[in-house]
Amino acid sequence: MKINRAxxxxxxxxxxxxxxxxxxxxxxxxxxxxxxxxxxxxxPDFVNRISPGDIxxxxxxxxxxxxxxxxxxxxxxxxxxxxxxxxxxRIFYRNSINIGLPIFVCPEAAEDISSGDIVxxxxxxxxxxxxxxxxxxxxxxxxxxxxxxxxxxxxVPSVQEKMKGAR
Amino acid sequence: MGKTMVEAIIATHSKDxxxxxxxxxxxxxxxxxxxxxxxxxxxVFRKMGAQKVFDTQKCAILPDHFTPNRDIASAQQTKxxxxxxxxQGMLYWEVGRVGVEHAFLPEKGYILPGDIVLGADSHTCTGxxxxxxxSGVGSTDLAAVWATGESxxxxxxxxxxxxxxxxxxxxxxxxxxxxxxxxxxxxxxxxKVLEFHGDAITDLPMDDRFTIxxxxxxxxxxxxxFVPDSTILEYAKExxxxxxxxxxxxxxxxxxKMIEIDVTxxxxxxxxPHSPGNVHPAKDFSDTAIxxxxxxxxxxxxxxxxxxxxxxxxxxxxxxxxRCVVIxxxxxxxxxxxxxGYLRIFSEAGASISTPTCxxxxxxxxxxxxxxxxxxxxxxxxxxxxxxxxxxxxYLASPMVAAASAVTGRITDPRELEE
Numbered sequence: 001m002k003i004n005r006a007x008x009x010x011x012x013x014x015x016x017x018x019x020x021x022x023x024x025x026x027x028x029x030x031x032x033x034x035x036x037x038x039x040x041x042x043x044p045d046f047v048n049r050i051s052p053g054d055i056x057x058x059x060x061x062x063x064x065x066x067x068x069x070x071x072x073x074x075x076x077x078x079x080x081x082x083x084x085x086x087x088x089x090r091i092f093y094r095n096s097i098n099i100g101l102p103i104f105v106c107p108e109a110a111e112d113i114s115s116g117d118i119v120x121x122x123x124x125x126x127x128x129x130x131x132x133x134x135x136x137x138x139x140x141x142x143x144x145x146x147x148x149x150x151x152x153x154x155x156v157p158s159v160q161e162k163m164k165g166a167r
Numbered sequence: 168m169g170k171t172m173v174e175a176i177i178a179t180h181s182k183d184x185x186x187x188x189x190x191x192x193x194x195x196x197x198x199x200x201x202x203x204x205x206x207x208x209x210x211v212f213r214k215m216g217a218q219k220v221f222d223t224q225k226c227a228i229l230p231d232h233f234t235p236n237r238d239i240a241s242a243q244q245t246k247x248x249x250x251x252x253x254x255q256g257m258l259y260w261e262v263g264r265v266g267v268e269h270a271f272l273p274e275k276g277y278i279l280p281g282d283i284v285l286g287a288d289s290h291t292c293t294g295x296x297x298x299x300x301x302s303g304v305g306s307t308d309l310a311a312v313w314a315t316g317e318s319x320x321x322x323x324x325x326x327x328x329x330x331x332x333x334x335x336x337x338x339x340x341x342x343x344x345x346x347x348x349x350x351x352x353x354x355x356x357x358x359k360v361l362e363f364h365g366d367a368i369t370d371l372p373m374d375d376r377f378t379i380x381x382x383x384x385x386x387x388x389x390x391x392x393f394v395p396d397s398t399i400l401e402y403a404k405e406x407x408x409x410x411x412x413x414x415x416x417x418x419x420x421x422x423x424k425m426i427e428i429d430v431t432x433x434x435x436x437x438x439x440p441h442s443p444g445n446v447h448p449a450k451d452f453s454d455t456a457i458x459x460x461x462x463x464x465x466x467x468x469x470x471x472x473x474x475x476x477x478x479x480x481x482x483x484x485x486x487x488x489x490r491c492v493v494i495x496x497x498x499x500x501x502x503x504x505x506x507x508g509y510l511r512i513f514s515e516a517g518a519s520i521s522t523p524t525c526x527x528x529x530x531x532x533x534x535x536x537x538x539x540x541x542x543x544x545x546x547x548x549x550x551x552x553x554x555x556x557x558x559x560x561x562y563l564a565s566p567m568v569a570a571a572s573a574v575t576g577r578i579t580d581p582r583e584l585e586e
Contacts, residue, residue, distance in 0.1 A: 023529040027240035029207035041552040061354040067289040069305035095305035145190040
């Protein structure tokens with residue numbers, strides 16, 4: 001989950017999953033294909049301007065709306081290394097953890113980071129470092145249950161383990 | 168300390184300590200996906216190494232979004248869902264029998280009081296109208312439920328919503344939930360549950376209650392739950408597919424806060440572009456000309472919705488500049504509307520009537536908007552590009568506002584037609 005020197009792309013509040021990946025593309029769950037349309041309805045040129053490893057910074061209620069897991073998949077497929085936001089909508093939050101898209105809740109970072117800032121995230125120590133502004137922000141830690149789920153690699157390995165035990 | 172509805176329901180489904188913020192492993196009573204979210208769930212289910220769904224009568228796929236299939240890609244996707252359902256012997260209903268999932272499942276008695284229901288669709292919260300903890304999840308979470316019959320839920324705080332007063336005949340569940348959205352906004356209940364109380368819901372029909380619970384997710388809520396009463400229990404008993412155990416909140420339940428909404432002098436409302444929280448009286452937009460009206464969806468495609476719209480359109484014509492798209496949300500609704508003559512009213516008024524589907528609500532098909540077009544819709548979201556072009560605009564409203572607007576060709580408070 002560690003993120004090294006990523007370029008930030010900032011967005012506002014209430015970024016909904018319809019603009020993250022419009023419904024017209026929901027005929028596949030292929031990461032690369034969905035990634036081609038990431039953020040298309042809020043910034044049609046987004047995928048052409050980003051580089052692999054860049055980070056998205058949103059404000060309140062990031063990922064609200066539809067439950068489509070295609071939204072975090074599209075962000076991951078576009079090559080984005082993670083999302084920092086003041087807060088996340090609950091289904092998007094669960095989906096991101098489940099598919100292994102690193103997300104960080106940090107209102108201070110979400111307010112302070114500007115587009116183009118170079119940002120690093122150290123999830124173990126819960127720190128976000130803004131190299132451009134030379135400032136450090138503390139992220140909210142995940143509850144222990146989720147920390148454990150993340151360390152196991154998400155929900156799939158965790159259920160795989162359970163399935164093996166059941167046989 | 169007393170329990171709220173959601174705490175009481177989790178307690179009957181989990182061995183873990185039910186305390187705000189605690190994560191509980193829960194048994195799930197019903198788990199479903201649709202033609203968009205189902206196929207990714209199938210892929211994840213296989214990746215998990217699962218062989219069989221935990222209970223074929225508690226796991227379902229409903230092809231309702233891009234169906235009857237709009238193109239080859241969606242047909243392929245539905246085919247994958249159908250083949251998995253056949254292989255598993257799980258619940259699956261075909262086009263011509265299925266309805267919009269959140270209208271169809273309660274009708275068929277698969278969502279019942281006291282249940283925990285998880286669906287791979289955000290509007291799964293609709294089931295809260297039947298006093299269930301019914302909530303939306305993603306495809307991976309859903310696949311895990313199909314495999315194990317369980318999931319994890321964080322015990323949320325509850326906001327008590329108290330609807331007070333006496334509604335006029337122009338006020339529907341849609342206006343009530345829009346009023347709530349106008350008051351608390353699109354993240355007023357983020358990670359929380361709404362629990363509905365008050366004398367204004369005592370005589371509120373089931374269909375209006377479904378509308379209110381349906382839009383709980385638009386406030387950021389995990390669920391929007393009604394307390395069991397005779398209306399709910401009678402509906403559930405008539406339709407139940409299995410036994411159920413209603414659960415009630417304790418008298419000394421602890422709520423995060425209480426919100427009061429008086430319906431007595433409420434006016435018909437709309438949510439203007441581009442947020443369900445941007446709520447204003449419909450009459451404030453009476454100069455706004457429109458191109459389309461959509462009456463349908465999991466929010467407002469039930470019998471009472473269709474009936475309210477039909478009564479306004481009876482003997483009138485859809486305005487020459489307007490396309491009016493009517494989509495009953497299930498065949499039960501469709502057939503009843505046919506028997507009562509409502510489909511004829513729509514047809515004679517010059518409206519288009521379609522087979523049950525989510526259709527244009529999420530920009531799927533059967534009524535997509537072009538750049539610059541405006542639509543009054545009875546659905547739940549008016550995000551940028553939701554029903555088509557990013558430069559189109561959606562106004563969310565009740566079936567009465569929608570039908571009145573179809574007649575005049577501009578956004579219309581239905582009381583205007585009476586005057």
